[in-house]
Amino acid sequence: MKTTHGAEMNQRPWSGELASFQRAFIARVTESLDGAERVWVGPIDGCADCPTRDADGELLDEGRFSWSSCDTCGSEFGGSRYAVHVWVSGMSGSGGSWEHLDVCTDCLCYLANGTLPDTDAESGLTVREIESVLLEAERLGADRGHAAATWAYDGNTPEEWYRITLQGIEDGDPAVYDSMSPAGLSGEWSGDPTDRDLARELGLEWSDTRNAHILDEAATRYLEAESEAFWSHIESVCRRALDDDGRAPTHMRVYE
C-alpha cells in the first residue's frame, strides 16, 4: 500500500458539496492525525501491535473484527479494524517512531484512497437520502413562507403599509422585520407546525436520537427557506403595489 494522507475527496457528483456527516468525519480524522508527519496504511514489520504473520511468514493485513472504537474517526460501531501507522517525530526533531492505530473500514478507504463514507453511520441514511430530506425541508419551508406572506396583506391594505414595509426591508429596519413573520417551527400558535411535525413530514422518527443531527439541519434549512420565501414575496408585492401607482419606490423616504 502507498502512504497517503487525506488525498482527493470523493465529492457528491450532483452538487460538489459534502454532507455534514462527511465534513464531521474529515474533521475527526484530521484532528486525530494532527502532528503525524506521515501516514502508512497497512501493517509494519516488527510492530508489536500489528496482526500476526500467516503460515508463509507474510504479514496479515486483512481486517480483524473489534468492538473497540476506531482510533482515527472514533466510531464506536463494532466492525473490522485495519492497521494504520503514523510517524511521530521524537523530541527536538531527532528520530521518531511509528505509532500503531486500529482504524475502521471507512477510515481505511479514506486514508488509502481519499474516498469518503457514503452512509451516515448514526442515522443509517445515505448521502442521497439525506440530501433529499434536506431538499424536501427547503421545499416545505418555501411553500409555507410564501403562503404566510400572502396573508399579510389584502385588497384593503393601505398604500402606506406597502411604502413603510418596502422602506423597512431596504433599510433592514428591525421594526418592520419584527412586525410580521412566517410561523416558523415554534408551534407558538395553535395550528403552527413544530419540529415534530416537520420530522413526520420528512418521514423521520422525531424521537429517535440517531436522527437528531439530520433533523436539526433540516429545521435550519426549512426556516431559512421559509424566511427567504416570505420576505421576497412581501418585497415583490410592495414593489408591484407601488409601481402600479407610477412611483419610484427605491427613492422614497418614508421617515422624512
Ligand SMILES: [Zn+2]
Ligand atoms: Zn502496527
Ligand SMILES: [Zn+2]
Ligand atoms: Zn474510523
